[in-house]
Amino acid sequence: MGTSDSLLTQAEAVLRANDVGGHYTRPSGRLYPHQWNWDSAFIAIGWAHLDWDRAVREVDALLSGQWTSGLLPHIRYNPQIHDYAPGPEWWPAVPARSAGEVTSGISQPLVLPTAVYVAGLLQPDREVRLAWWARVCDQLRDAVRYFADYRTAPGSPLIVLVHPWESGLDNSPRWDFAVRQGHRPSRPYRRVDTTIVAAAERPQPPDYDLYMYLVELIASHGYDMRAYLPVTPFAVYDALFNAIWYRAAVDAGRIAEALGRPAVVSPEALAGFRRAYRETLWNEQQHLFLDYDLKSGRQIPVATTAGLMAVYGGLVDAEQAGTMLGRYVARSRNCHLLPSTPPDQEGFEPARYHRGPVWVPTNWLVARGLEDLGLRADARALAEATVDLVRVHGCYEYFDAHTGKGAGDGQFSWTAALVIDLLRRPIA
Numbered sequence: 001m002g003t004s005d006s007l008l009t010q011a012e013a014v015l016r017a018n019d020v021g022g023h024y025t026r027p028s029g030r031l032y033p034h035q036w037n038w039d040s041a042f043i044a045i046g047w048a049h050l051d052w053d054r055a056v057r058e059v060d061a062l063l064s065g066q067w068t069s070g071l072l073p074h075i076r077y078n079p080q081i082h083d084y085a086p087g088p089e090w091w092p093a094v095p096a097r098s099a100g101e102v103t104s105g106i107s108q109p110l111v112l113p114t115a116v117y118v119a120g121l122l123q124p125d126r127e128v129r130l131a132w133w134a135r136v137c138d139q140l141r142d143a144v145r146y147f148a149d150y151r152t153a154p155g156s157p158l159i160v161l162v163h164p165w166e167s168g169l170d171n172s173p174r175w176d177f178a179v180r181q182g183h184r185p186s187r188p189y190r191r192v193d194t195t196i197v198a199a200a201e202r203p204q205p206p207d208y209d210l211y212m213y214l215v216e217l218i219a220s221h222g223y224d225m226r227a228y229l230p231v232t233p234f235a236v237y238d239a240l241f242n243a244i245w246y247r248a249a250v251d252a253g254r255i256a257e258a259l260g261r262p263a264v265v266s267p268e269a270l271a272g273f274r275r276a277y278r279e280t281l282w283n284e285q286q287h288l289f290l291d292y293d294l295k296s297g298r299q300i301p302v303a304t305t306a307g308l309m310a311v312y313g314g315l316v317d318a319e320q321a322g323t324m325l326g327r328y329v330a331r332s333r334n335c336h337l338l339p340s341t342p343p344d345q346e347g348f349e350p351a352r353y354h355r356g357p358v359w360v361p362t363n364w365l366v367a368r369g370l371e372d373l374g375l376r377a378d379a380r381a382l383a384e385a386t387v388d389l390v391r392v393h394g395c396y397e398y399f400d401a402h403t404g405k406g407a408g409d410g411q412f413s414w415t416a417a418l419v420i421d422l423l424r425r426p427i428a
């Protein structure tokens with residue numbers, strides 16, 4: 001067997017081991033036993049190469065947690081499992097469309113419409129593909145529009161992120177400004193994560209204090225952002241979240257168009273969004289997009305991979321993408337690519353979760369974005385570096401930026417799924 005064949009076999013085994021009854025795929029065995037939003041989107045792309053019907057079931061399961069507003073929760077809890085914290089008791093009275101669904105009360109980067117588009121194209125039978133898209137199209141539209149309808153602030157079409165967990169890059173140094181304010185929840189809470197993996201690789205106690213404070217704040221305002229926006233310490237325009245939302249709107253639109261249905265977001269609204277993204281988040285000095293804190297009315301001066309996601313979103317042209325990437329790579333000397341935070345950025349920690357380590361999903365997003373822009377050599381180099389890291393170290397959750405050593409959970413679903421995609425659908 002060639003090395004790619006054995007890596008494929010290994011990655012497939014990870015997905016199968018994390019498959020929960022053929023319904024959803026947990027991100028990893030013990031650390032994350034429920035269904036996570038953007039994990040399942042990436043995972044569906046992996047399944048689409050192995051077992052297309054299984055990819056459909058992954059998406060169905062995620063969509064079954066959707067709320068009446070259209071929100072797709074960040075966690076869809078498996079009610080049989082109780083060893084993850086915080087559990088659903090922290091998210092009371094969630095307005096899910098289907099009775100019996102147990103979910104969290106915030107969302108995550110909306111990769112799902114893009115995953116459904118990509119997985120759909122992997123189905124060779126056009127009738128089967130269109131029938132699937134027709135079945136899920138309205139739910140994807142609602143998931144996209146939820147953010148435009150309920151999660152913007154006056155004066156801008158950009159989406160407001162209300163919790164670090166929504167960013168998917170939870171303890172990014174971008175959020176240190178809020179952690180430093182010292183907010184704490186009113187009730188005690190437990191942590192399970194640090195009993196499973198090394199505490200040195202996880203968020204710190206002050207991070208969790210903020211997370212749980214915000215959970216209480218959001219839940220106590222009935223999950224209505226406009227009600228808590230005046231009092232929350234955390235309201236940001238996240239460069240990653242907004243780029244992914246834009247791409248989701250475009251890809252949900254492609255699905256609608258293939259079905260002859262009306263646009264999901266109008267071309268004028270998309271153009272206005274592109275303008276706002278560039279005007280609000282571009283930082284000429286860093287040659288990168290930065291996040292924006294609505295409370296201080298300023299950009300957050302912290303460079304991370306989130307600033308590159310405009311490449312995936314299709315919010316920059318090839319020339320700008322090439323310069324942004326070149327700068328980021330140049331400042332990431334002695335690191336495997338791409339460190340989630342460059343080493344010259346204050347707050348960089350090579351082995352701590354989202355503060356420096358390399359993550360397969362963010363690399364995948366940038367590589368696919370470069371590919372779409374025609375920067376094939378850059379895309380291929382990044383894809384190969386990513387696959388090599390997994391080949392050498394295994395399907396880890398993330399990788400030490402300096403040594404490449406795997407960290408977190410060692411049988412990680414999105415790592416496996418996206419390596420399968422990079423091997424089976426190499427950069428064009």
Ligand code: 9WN
Binds near residue numbers: 027074168
């Ligand atoms: C909280 C599942 C999730 C990912 C996130 C990652 C981590 C959860 C946690 O795991 O977050 O949502 O308990 O730390 O940060 O991106 O979706 O893999």
